[in-house]
Amino acid sequence: MSSFISHNRGLSYILALFICLLLDIVTSGILAFIGISHLANVNQVIHLDDLLNLAMAISLCASLLCYLFASQHAFRHALLASAIISTTSIVLNVAGLLRTIIEQQLNPELLLGAAVIVYISTVLVFTVWYWIMDNHGEEKMAGGNVVPPVLVFPQNTMAFPGYEGWTPGFIDYLFLSFHTSTTVGPTETLVLSRTGKVVMMCQVSISLIVLIALATRAIGLLR
Secondary structure, three states: OHHHHHHHOHHHHHHHHHHHHHHHHHHHHHHHHHOOOOOHHHHHHHHHHHHHHHHHHHHHHHHHHHHHHOOHHHHHHHHHHHHHHHHHHHHHHHHHHHHHHHOOOOOHHHHHHHHHHHHHHHHHHHHHHHHHHHHHHHHHHHOOOOOOOOEEOHHHHOOOOOOOOOOOOHHHHHHHHHHHHHHOOOOOOEEOOHHHHHHHHHHHHHHHHHHHHHHHHHHHHHO
């Protein structure tokens, strides 16, 4: 039953990555519009991002097919491939935006808009990462294996009235991701596994760059 419920919730994570794909296309357009395409290395980044967008679209289609017709295990692996591609696109977009600052090809309004888009994409894609890691442990435990938990939510550690048998859903992982990006650190949810800690460090690093290097610079130029 737990696997069935988790599988039915999987559509939310496909939608989250689809939104990331749309936002990445917008960010690529902003990078081109800022006027840096004459720089050979940045131009290569933009073309690579286009290839990643195509790979992302194919991967999301595969994820949807697995969601509809395959097992939870296959769906999780297809979604993992999509999350890896989406994370790579975010890193490339951040690199492209940093390049606009270094080369002083700056349009503060567009830079601020792109920083906001990358920030939203980061929150969404790491929402998927946290679900993938946590669901992997639930999948193994459903098979009778003893698996150390990746994430421990407060509802897992204390007996709150009305939360008996509680399992995290999309909003719980979204809140964890949003809070991590906003406060640049962990929330009340415990991250126990080494993989989870590495993923959270990656999210915090991207958020720091977006908030400090990009958004702050753009706001400074607007003044």
